[in-house]
Amino acid sequence: MTAGPEAAQIVVADDDLLFSSNLSASVARLGYRPVVVRSEAALQASLREGPCAVIVNLAARGFDAAEAIRRIKGDETTREIPLLGFCGHRDVERLRAAKTAGCDAVTTNGAVTADLPRLLNTLLDSTRPPAGTA
Amino acid sequence: MITRDQVIDVLKTCFDPEIPVNIWDLGLIYDITIVDGVVNVKMTLTAVGCSLGPQIIAEIESKLLGIDGVENAAVEMVWNPPWSPERLTDDGRLSLQAMGFSV
Numbered sequence: 336m337t338a339g340p341e342a343a344q345i346v347v348a349d350d351d352l353l354f355s356s357n358l359s360a361s362v363a364r365l366g367y368r369p370v371v372v373r374s375e376a377a378l379q380a381s382l383r384e385g386p387c388a389v390i391v392n393l394a395a396r397g398f399d400a401a402e403a404i405r406r407i408k409g410d411e412t413t414r415e416i417p418l419l420g421f422c423g424h425r426d427v428e429r430l431r432a433a434k435t436a437g438c439d440a441v442t443t444n445g446a447v448t449a450d451l452p453r454l455l456n457t458l459l460d461s462t463r464p465p466a467g468t469a
Numbered sequence: 470m471i472t473r474d475q476v477i478d479v480l481k482t483c484f485d486p487e488i489p490v491n492i493w494d495l496g497l498i499y500d501i502t503i504v505d506g507v508v509n510v511k512m513t514l515t516a517v518g519c520s521l522g523p524q525i526i527a528e529i530e531s532k533l534l535g536i537d538g539v540e541n542a543a544v545e546m547v548w549n550p551p552w553s554p555e556r557l558t559d560d561g562r563l564s565l566q567a568m569g570f571s572v
Contacts, residue, residue, distance in 0.1 A: 350516055350517065351487070351515050351516040352515045352516065352551060352552050352553065353488060353495075353515040353552070353554070353565075353570075353572075354515075356553070356554060356572075357570045357571055357572065360571045361571060364571070394487065395516075396516050396517070396518050396519055396520060397517075397518070423486075423487055444487065445568065445569075448568055448569040448570055449568065449569030450569070
């Protein structure tokens with residue numbers, strides 16, 4: 336499946352070329368329009384486009400992922416955007432910090448690589464407002 | 470005499486801790502030169518400015534010094550051209566695909 340120009344946008348916030356290219360391809364295959372950002376400024380700018388989700392590499396070197404999550408969830412204009420964070424399974428501190436910062440779901444490098452469709456569906460389902468409240 | 474294959478065999482034992490494929494098969498190695506007993510390696514990482522860079526360099530240099538005849542070994546990080554999936558070896562590509570990467 337290839338995303339058309341009107342496809343819902345998913346932001347991939349990741350400065351690792353391996354993971355970001357892989358996630359971008361996976362997101363496109365799912366019919367979404369991927370937007371890869373590699374800095375917090377670019378991430379903040381991408382949020383103005385109204386993405387339906389953001390996937391964040393919690394181990395990104397170009398920005399502080401936990402701080403970025405905290406900012407997104409602390410701003411009433413962006414707090415409803417579902418966030419999926421990922422990093423190495425041994426990186427317990429980063430996973431915990433992301434949850435504390437308000438990340439809606441966290442997972443591991445292996446899971447986000449092998450199981451993105453299910454993870455995205457679960458994330459979007461769990462963060463979708465109940466019918467009639469939107 | 471130190472051979473390029475000896476160096477490559479050593480590089481295949483080194484990993485970026487974030488990625489379970491060795492640095493040779495990931496295509497991170499840009500250049501190897503061997504002059505007398507000195508081995509120089511130019512390499513990149515998938516993330517510019519990765520904080521693990523110094524740790525990876527130290528591991529490679531230490532392992533290269535373990536090759537019989539190597540008197541000095543130096544690894545230089547370069548960021549141009551940036552890494553891309555086209556640099557993967559066939560083995561690296563298969564390994565990543567087995568893990569679910571679409572490369």
